[in-house]
Each structure stands twice: as structure tokens, then as C-alpha cells.
Amino acid sequence: MEEAQNIVGQISGADIAAAAKYLAAGFVMAIGSIGSAIGEGIVAAHALDGMARQPEMEGALLRTMVLGQAITESTGIYSLVVAIVLLFVV
Amino acid sequence: MLEHLGEKLILHVSLGSFSFSFDILTVIMSWIVIIVLVVVALILRRGLGQDIEEKPSRTQAILESLIDLLKGQLTSSFSSDKLAKELFPFVSTVFMFVLVSNWLSVIPYCESPTKDLNVTLSLALLVFVMSQLLAVRMRGGIRYLKGFLEPYPFMLPLNIVSEIAKPISHSFRLFGNTFGGAILVTVVSAKFAPVLVPAALNAFYGLFVGAIQAFVFAILTVAYINVAVES
Numbered sequence: 373m374e375e376a377q378n379i380v381g382q383i384s385g386a387d388i389a390a391a392a393k394y395l396a397a398g399f400v401m402a403i404g405s406i407g408s409a410i411g412e413g414i415v416a417a418h419a420l421d422g423m424a425r426q427p428e429m430e431g432a433l434l435r436t437m438v439l440g441q442a443i444t445e446s447t448g449i450y451s452l453v454v455a456i457v458l459l460f461v462v
Numbered sequence: 463m464l465e466h467l468g469e470k471l472i473l474h475v476s477l478g479s480f481s482f483s484f485d486i487l488t489v490i491m492s493w494i495v496i497i498v499l500v501v502v503a504l505i506l507r508r509g510l511g512q513d514i515e516e517k518p519s520r521t522q523a524i525l526e527s528l529i530d531l532l533k534g535q536l537t538s539s540f541s542s543d544k545l546a547k548e549l550f551p552f553v554s555t556v557f558m559f560v561l562v563s564n565w566l567s568v569i570p571y572c573e574s575p576t577k578d579l580n581v582t583l584s585l586a587l588l589v590f591v592m593s594q595l596l597a598v599r600m601r602g603g604i605r606y607l608k609g610f611l612e613p614y615p616f617m618l619p620l621n622i623v624s625e626i627a628k629p630i631s632h633s634f635r636l637f638g639n640t641f642g643g644a645i646l647v648t649v650v651s652a653k654f655a656p657v658l659v660p661a662a663l664n665a666f667y668g669l670f671v672g673a674i675q676a677f678v679f680a681i682l683t684v685a686y687i688n689v690a691v692e693s
Contacts, residue, residue, distance in 0.1 A: 434534060439685065442678040446631050449638035456641070 397458040404451025413445035488578040495562045496588060514521070532557070536680050541692055545596075549687065552592070556585065557680035564640060564672025568664050574672075576640045579633065586633035589683045593690035594625075600691050628686055639675045643667030 418438035423430050473484040510522050518526070532554050533546075540546035566684060567574040575581045610621045647667055651660035651678045 431534075435539070435681065438674070438678060439681050442635065442675075442682065446635050449635050449642075452638045452642050453634055456645070 393458055393462060397455040400451050400455045400458065404454070405448050408445050408448030411447075412441045415440045415444060485578055485580065487626060487679075488575050488581060491566060491573055492575040492581060494572070495559060495566060498562055499558060529554075535677070536684060539681075539684055540688055545688075545691065549684075553680050553683055556589070556683055557676055560636065560679050561673060561676035562586070562675055565668060567640070567644060567672070568668040574640050574644070574668075576636055577636045577644050581630070582633040582637040584628040585636075585679075589632065589686060590625075590629040593687040596687060598691040632682055632686070635682075636675055636679050639671060643671055 415437055419433050419440075422433050426433075471486045473486050475482045475484070506521060506525060510519075510525070521578075533550060535559065536553050537546040537550045540549065563574050563576045563581070566572045567577070601609070611617055612621070644667070647660055647663045649665060
């Protein structure tokens with residue numbers, strides 16, 4: 373019990389700030405990647421639907437699909453950048 | 463291996479009241495990419511120039527089909543054929559620069575220049591300035607300025623923000639992908655699995671994701687220029 377109190381007494385504000393930093397970086401990546409993952413899945417699913425219906429359109433559909441996924445991915449990339457800034461810069 | 467993560471070799475130069483800072487590694491790696499591209503181009507240039515209908519050499523046949531592929535994939539989404547023909551060299555140069563930059567990370571002791579936000583941001587700003595200048599040239603200055611008041615005049619701030627957001631998202635997308643891949647490869651090879659696994663990860667993030675992102679960068683270049691010129 374006394375030992376535990378000693379450990380608690382040794383925790384400084386900087387430790388709490390570091391813990392909050394790592395927690396925040398984890399949460400940013402975990403929550404931020406959900407949206408872009410779902411979005412990319414939807415884009416791929418609909419592109420596949422279109423390709424199955426019209427196989428001759430495959431080239432154009434693939435190009436538009438990659439473009440759409442790249443744009444959808446940007447929110448995930450923003451969260452990655454925020455996580456990197458939290459980990460290495462702040 | 464991880465002790466040196468994030469350390470950068472910065473060269474500070476001050477000229478009068480201006481001061482510049484260079485990330486030396488990025489500059490050297492960018493020059494390596496440029497030299498590789500120029501030397502390969504000069505080597506491949508020899509023996510070209512025959513008519514494709516006659517009997518072309520092997521290199522020429524391969525290059526012609528590659529150029530056709532690039533043309534079909536990249537510039538076919540331009541609205542006018544004239545614009546596509548005019549901008550094909552620019553778009554394919556951007557594509558090849560980003561592609562070789564991304565693939566450079568596979569070689570030991572080499573780093574992608576695209577791992578540095580400065581490189582990707584300057585490429586994106588190049589595309590941004592180019593698209594705005596082309597829009598002014600194709601539509602005329604007054605119609606270009608009027609475009610910011612569409613559809614209603616009170617949308618002006620929104621239109622300006624959406625124009626400025628384009629180079630930012632364009633550059634951060636490439637930077638985030640290469641930088642995230644590089645961090646993942648470094649951390650895994652230093653902490654978890656130093657044998658064989660980094661090679662597979664390098665192949666995935668360096669070669670596969672690198673090629674996809676170079677393609678995406680070039681496609682978005684085409685899309686941004688097209689939107690700016692058309693609307």
C-alpha cells in the first residue's frame with residue numbers, strides 16, 4: 373500500500389502529458405482509420421459491381437476506382453499525420 | 463537503429479537578410495532520382511526515331527507501348543485532346559519522378575525524397591500554380607475571377623478554401639503514404655523481425671504502394687488541372 377502511494381507520488385505532470393500523448397495518438401489512428409476503411413470498401417464494392425455488369429468498362433472503372441479510393445483515403449492520411457505529429461513533435 | 467530516427471542533416475545558409483535551410487539527404491536523393499531519369503532517358507534515346515510501321519528495334523517497340531499505356535491511363539481523362547497532348551510530357555514527368563522516388567526506398571542506405579513533406583508540397587504547388595495559370599489562359603482573367611463567385615457571390619470564401627485545400631491534400635497524401643510505410647518498415651525491422659520480413663514489407667510499401675501512389679498523384683494532377691480549366 374505504501375509502495376503504491378510512493379509510485380503515485382512519483383508521477384509528475386510530464387508523465388501524465390506523455391501518457392495522454394500516446395493515448396491520443398492511438399485513438400487518432402484507431403478512430404480515424406475507420407471512416408476511410410469503410411469508404412474505400414464501398415468504393416471497391418461498387419466498382420466491382422460495375423465491372424461484373426460491364427466487363428468491357430474495366431479499364432475506366434479501375435482508374436476511377438483508384439482515384440476515388442485515393443481521395444477517400446485522405447482522411448485516414450490526415451489522422452496518420454496528426455498521430456505522427458503527436459508522437460514525434462508535440 | 464531507432465536512436466537515429468527522426469534526426470536530419472540540415473544545412474543553414476544565410477544570404478543577406480534571407481536564410482535558407484536545406485535537408486541535405488533529401489536534396490542528394492532528389493538529385494539521384496533526377497540523374498537516374500536523365501541517364502536512362504539518354505541511354506534509351508539512342509536507336510530511336512524509326513517509323514513504327516517499319517521494323518522498329520526492341521527498345522523502341524517496348525517504349526512505344528509503354529508511352530501508349532501511360533497516355534491511355536493518365537491523360538485520357540482530359541476534357542480536350544489538345545490539352546491532353548500539350549500536358550502529357552508534364553504529367554508523365556511528374557509520374558516518373560514520383561515513381562522513381564518511391565522505388566528508391568527499396569535500395570539500402572537510400573531514402574525516398576517523397577518522405578520529405580517539402581518535396582511533395584513543392585510538387586503539389588507546381589501543379590497548383592500550373593492549373594491556375596492554365597485556367598487563366600484558357601478562360602480569360604475576368605471569367606477566371608468570376609468563377610470564384612459561382613454559384614452565388616457569398617460562396618467566395620468557400621471557393622477560395624477549396625482551391626487552397628487541393629495542394630495541401632495532394633501533398634499530404636503522398637507524404638503520409640511514403641512516410642507511414644517507411645516508419646512501419648523501420649520499426650518492424652528494428653524491434654520485431656530483423657530477418658526476411660522487412661524485405662517483404664519493403665517490397666509491399668516501396669514497390670507496390672509506391673507505384674499506386676505515383677499513379678494516384680499523376681491522376682490527381684490531371685483531375686485538378688481539368689477541373690480548374692473546365693469549370
